[in-house]
Amino acid sequence: xxxxxxxxxGEKRVGRILKVGRQxxxxxxxxxxxxxxxxxxxxxxxxxxxxxxNKDEDCILFYVMRTDRYTQREILGQQKGDPLxxxx
Amino acid sequence: xxxxxxxxxGEKRVGRILKVGRQxxxxxxxxxxxxxxxxxxxxxxxxxxxxxxNKDEDCILFYVMRTDRYTQREILGQQKGDPLxxxx
Numbered sequence: 183x184x185x186x187x188x189x190x191x192g193e194k195r196v197g198r199i200l201k202v203g204r205q206x207x208x209x210x211x212x213x214x215x216x217x218x219x220x221x222x223x224x225x226x227x228x229x230x231x232x233x234x235x236n237k238d239e240d241c242i243l244f245y246v247m248r249t250d251r252y253t254q255r256e257i258l259g260q261q262k263g264d265p266l267x268x269x270x
Numbered sequence: 271x272x273x274x275x276x277x278x279x280g281e282k283r284v285g286r287i288l289k290v291g292r293q294x295x296x297x298x299x300x301x302x303x304x305x306x307x308x309x310x311x312x313x314x315x316x317x318x319x320x321x322x323x324n325k326d327e328d329c330i331l332f333y334v335m336r337t338d339r340y341t342q343r344e345i346l347g348q349q350k351g352d353p354l355x356x357x358x
Contacts, residue, residue, distance in 0.1 A: 186333065188276060190300035190350070211329050212278035213301060231346055241299050242346040245274065245333070252340050258319055258330040262278065 184250040185224060186216045191240035199242070202230045210263040218250070272338040273312060274304045279328035287330070290318045298351040306338070 187207055189199050200209070206227045207215035219227065224246070231242055247253060275295055277287050288297070294315045295303035307315065312334070319330055335341060 186274070188299060188302050190302075211276060211331050214276050214278075214331060228344075228346060235347060237347045240347045241350055243299050243302060244344040244346075246342045246344060247340055249340070252335055252337070254334045256316075256332040256334060258316060258332075259323060259325045259328045262329055 183219060183221065183224065184216070184247045184253070185219050185227075186214065186245040186247075187227075188214050188243045188245075189235075189240070191235055191242070195235055195240060198234050199231065199240075202227070202234055205230070208263065212262065214263070271307060271309065271312060272304070272335040272341070273307050273315075274302065274333040274335075275315075276302050276331045276333075277323075277328070279323055279330070283323055283328060286322050287319065287328075290315070290322055293318070296351065300350065302351070 185207060187203055189196075189203070190213065191199050200215075203209070203215040206219060206223055207217035209215050224244075228244075235242060273295060275291055277284075277291070278301065279287050291297070291303040294307060294311055295305035297303050312332075316332075323330060
């Protein structure tokens with residue numbers, strides 16, 4: 183499955199959540215990562231995030247697609263993340 | 271088409287870009303909006319963004335899907351945005 187992860191977390195936890203995300207996904211932009219994962223990897227990612235975030239203050243949003251075939255990415259301005267990737 | 275918009279812009283321009291985005295899309299989370307647009311509306315949104323952002327410093331990312339049928343949203347923690355919506 184193809185996952186887009188967007189996080190909005192307290193300043194203290196930004197580095198920690200980005201680090202977890204990068205273990206599974208490619209960094210695309212400030213607070214956005216994406217990549218292809220198996221079901222098991224996605225479950226592990228969510229479990230790792232749950233251990234490290236504050237559920238009362240933070241929000242982690244995942245868009246889950248069976249395939250990236252129906253999604254295109256358009257960027258205005260500066261691309262900041264890792265060189266990409268499968269969707270284009 | 272279904273659009274997810276994620277912006278990463280200088281602090282001075284955050285309010286301005288959010289305001290433009292909300293004219294077309296629903297706010298989902300800090301820096302994330304989404305919604306159904308026609309081709310013409312999407313072109314107008316991009317044109318409005320281009321007038322208001324700094325192309326050398328800011329980044330606006332759009333994920334463009336023909337339909338939201340193949341995408342699911344999962345949220346960990348606090349949902350902050352508008353009550354949603356079509357993907358679930």
